[in-house]
Amino acid sequence: xxxxxxxxxxxxxxxxxxxxxxxxxxxxxxxxxxxxxxxxxxxxxxxxxxxxxxxxxxxxxxxxxxxxxxxxxxxxxxxxxxxxxxxxxxxxxxxxxxxxxxxxxxxxxxxxxxxxxxxxxxxxxxxxxxxxxxxxxxxxxxxxxxxxxxxxxxxxxxxxxxxxxxxxxxxxxxxxxxxxxxxxxxxxxxxxxxxxxxxxxxxxxxxxxxxxxxxxxxxxxxxxxxxxxxxxxxxxxxxxxxxxxxxxxxxxxxxxxxxxxxxxxxxxxxxxxxxxxxxxxxx
Amino acid sequence: xxxxxxxxxxxxxxxxxxxxxxxxxxxxxxxxxxxxxxxxxxxxxxxxxxxxxxxxxxxxxxxxxxxxxxxxxxxxxxxxxxxxxxxxxxxxxxxxxxxxxxxxxxxxxxxxxxxxxxxxxxxxxxxxxxxxxxxxxxxxxxxxxxxxxxxxxxxxxxxxxxxxxxxxxxxxxxxxxxxxxxxxxxxxxxxxxxxxxxxxxxxxxxxxxxxxxxxxxxxxxxxxxxxxxxxxxxxxxxxxxxxxxxxxxxxxxxxxxxxxxxxxxxxxxxxxxxxxxxxxxxxxxxxxxxxxxxxxxxxxxxxxxxxxxxxxxxxxxxxxxxxxxxxxxxxxxxxxxxxxxxxxxxxxxxxxxxxxxxxxxxxxxxxx
Numbered sequence: 001x002x003x004x005x006x007x008x009x010x011x012x013x014x015x016x017x018x019x020x021x022x023x024x025x026x027x028x029x030x031x032x033x034x035x036x037x038x039x040x041x042x043x044x045x046x047x048x049x050x051x052x053x054x055x056x057x058x059x060x061x062x063x064x065x066x067x068x069x070x071x072x073x074x075x076x077x078x079x080x081x082x083x084x085x086x087x088x089x090x091x092x093x094x095x096x097x098x099x100x101x102x103x104x105x106x107x108x109x110x111x112x113x114x115x116x117x118x119x120x121x122x123x124x125x126x127x128x129x130x131x132x133x134x135x136x137x138x139x140x141x142x143x144x145x146x147x148x149x150x151x152x153x154x155x156x157x158x159x160x161x162x163x164x165x166x167x168x169x170x171x172x173x174x175x176x177x178x179x180x181x182x183x184x185x186x187x188x189x190x191x192x193x194x195x196x197x198x199x200x201x202x203x204x205x206x207x208x209x210x211x212x213x214x215x216x217x218x219x220x221x222x223x224x225x226x227x228x229x230x231x232x233x234x235x236x237x238x239x240x241x242x243x244x245x246x247x248x249x250x251x252x253x254x255x256x257x258x259x260x261x262x263x264x265x266x267x268x269x270x271x272x273x274x275x276x277x278x279x280x281x282x283x
Numbered sequence: 284x285x286x287x288x289x290x291x292x293x294x295x296x297x298x299x300x301x302x303x304x305x306x307x308x309x310x311x312x313x314x315x316x317x318x319x320x321x322x323x324x325x326x327x328x329x330x331x332x333x334x335x336x337x338x339x340x341x342x343x344x345x346x347x348x349x350x351x352x353x354x355x356x357x358x359x360x361x362x363x364x365x366x367x368x369x370x371x372x373x374x375x376x377x378x379x380x381x382x383x384x385x386x387x388x389x390x391x392x393x394x395x396x397x398x399x400x401x402x403x404x405x406x407x408x409x410x411x412x413x414x415x416x417x418x419x420x421x422x423x424x425x426x427x428x429x430x431x432x433x434x435x436x437x438x439x440x441x442x443x444x445x446x447x448x449x450x451x452x453x454x455x456x457x458x459x460x461x462x463x464x465x466x467x468x469x470x471x472x473x474x475x476x477x478x479x480x481x482x483x484x485x486x487x488x489x490x491x492x493x494x495x496x497x498x499x500x501x502x503x504x505x506x507x508x509x510x511x512x513x514x515x516x517x518x519x520x521x522x523x524x525x526x527x528x529x530x531x532x533x534x535x536x537x538x539x540x541x542x543x544x545x546x547x548x549x550x551x552x553x554x555x556x557x558x559x560x561x562x563x564x565x566x567x568x569x570x571x572x573x574x575x576x577x578x579x580x581x582x583x584x585x586x587x588x589x590x591x592x593x594x595x596x597x598x599x600x601x602x603x604x605x606x607x608x609x610x611x612x613x614x615x616x617x618x619x620x621x622x623x624x625x626x627x628x629x630x631x632x633x634x635x636x637x638x639x640x641x642x643x644x645x646x647x648x649x650x651x
């Protein structure tokens with residue numbers, strides 16, 4: 001279902017994530033394959049569809065009792081399956097990074113913003129102090145934080161949600177990674193702030209020519225933001241489609257996701273209920 | 284980026300954080316308020332403590348007069364002693380008098396020793412403080428790493444071993460553990476000195492040659508350069524401190540484990556791993572840094588409970604501490620000593636509470 005990209009940054013084949021529970025193994029991700037180049041790919045699905053788990057599996061962050069298996073998982077030609085922890089750490093943060101959902105939980109509450117950003121730089125080759133400081137300040141400027149000097153000294157609880165998420169983006173991009181996984185980066189934010197954070201993210205990805213995997217439950221948001229959309233349902237990719245052709249989506253689940261949003265100027269009838277069919281599990 | 288940020292017309296990116304807190308007048312006012320509230324709570328708590336202990340002392344069916352004059356005294360002697368002790372007055376008047384004495388620093392005379400209670404406390408309390416402090420240090424040094432390792436290896440053998448060791452500490456009565464420790468390390472192996480604070484010869488040197496700077500045998504002997512006494516004092520401390528420290532360790536490691544498990548499941552831990560932070564740093568800096576916040580209360584409370592509750596250990600090891608003193612005073616119906624001891628323990632609790640508040644603001648920026 002996926003055409004192989006010759007210049008793919010990330011190549012995933014038959015990725016599955018399994019959790020051993022008391023009631024037997026549960027597959028959160030069930031054999032998905034896709035490639036990501038220096039482009040923006042959206043992964044959409046309802047909660048529990050395995051989209052977040054996919055992002056974490058790529059970074060090798062699925063903890064026991066979860067198990068990850070794939071016939072191919074390469075980043076820039078490096079096989080990331082069974083990569084020793086040391087080499088995995090060199091990729092993590094430095095070359096592939098991730099922005100997480102809620103800055104209230106994803107920033108360490110007892111560490112200053114400055115230390116948390118500096119840490120991202122410091123674990124990859126200990127640059128000198130003034131360089132760390134300069135790069136941190138530049139990065140905060142890039143995410144359009146005013147008064148970055150003061151923010152460096154602030155603790156996460158002293159920041160608003162929108163600022164927290166900009167700090168998160170700054171912390172994860174300061175090492176200039178080539179691929180960014182954004183896991184619901186705006187879902188925890190106020191609607192008014194969402195668009196600004198998205199614009200900053202979009203701008204950075206475009207300017208730096210990074211690859212982006214944008215994970216969201218919001219199909220419309222993803223389609224305006226990404227080049228390509230993967231629709232996930234119960235651990236499988238049920239449809240892959242170019243964002244501007246979304247209206248041509250064939251799979252009933254994708255159509256359902258599109259139709260269950262109200263349209264301004266549309267009719268006032270009941271919104272259709274999302275159809276879920278057992279058969280799609282094995283599509 | 285230009286100075287007028289067109290992408291951010293509403294200034295949402297502006298820092299909404301309070302100005303840096305130096306020694307501003309606001310900071311001073313806050314400090315003053317804190318001190319005032321501390322003094323107030325100290326006064327109220329001590330008064331309440333005094334009242335309750337005093338009333339209990341007066342209603343228990345023990346006769347302090349009898350304890351003084353003995354059961355062969357004549358009725359006349361008995362009555363005279365009763366008047367002398369002030370026990371013929373109504374209870375409210377007795378209480379007012381006692382509070383007045385306490386306020387002038389007079390805790391009365393202990394019948395048990397014939398000394399002023401304050402002096403007795405000055406002699407016994409440092410011993411308890413030494414014991415509880417060393418036990419707590421032992422508990423922290425072993426308990427925190429134990430709890431961290433247990434959480435990291437949750438469910439695997441290091442966790443099981445640490446849990447079983449901790450559970451043993453929880454379930455064994457302290458006097459039994461103390462006796463067994465004495466039997467093995469003093470009786471059989473001869474590695475540790477016997478019960479008591481010092482050997483008899485060292486006790487002699489201590490009484491006559493060591494200046495009392497602090498009341499602590501270890502500190503005073505070191506300050507006076509009496510190294511024989513110092514070594515002996517430390518040697519005597521090891522066994523009871525280890526027994527008490529075992530309990531402290533069991534409690535601290537158990538709490539550390541559960542706080543660490545909670546923190547290790549948080550998103551900021553995943554974020555640190557995403558950044559490529561080495562696992563040891565994720566555990567010991569990120570997770571433990573946050574687990575320390577609730578741990579401080581646990582450690583301080585366990586310290587406080589060792590200060591007041593080491594009576595059994597002190598009895599088994601003939602340790603001349605406050606717990607032993609108060610217990611003996613209670614058996615001898617020596618209420619001045621009981622009240623004085625209770626007061627000191629209560630004050631200690633309040634001071635430790637303050638200490639935990641201060642440590643809190645150091646560890647947790649949200650509490651500042």
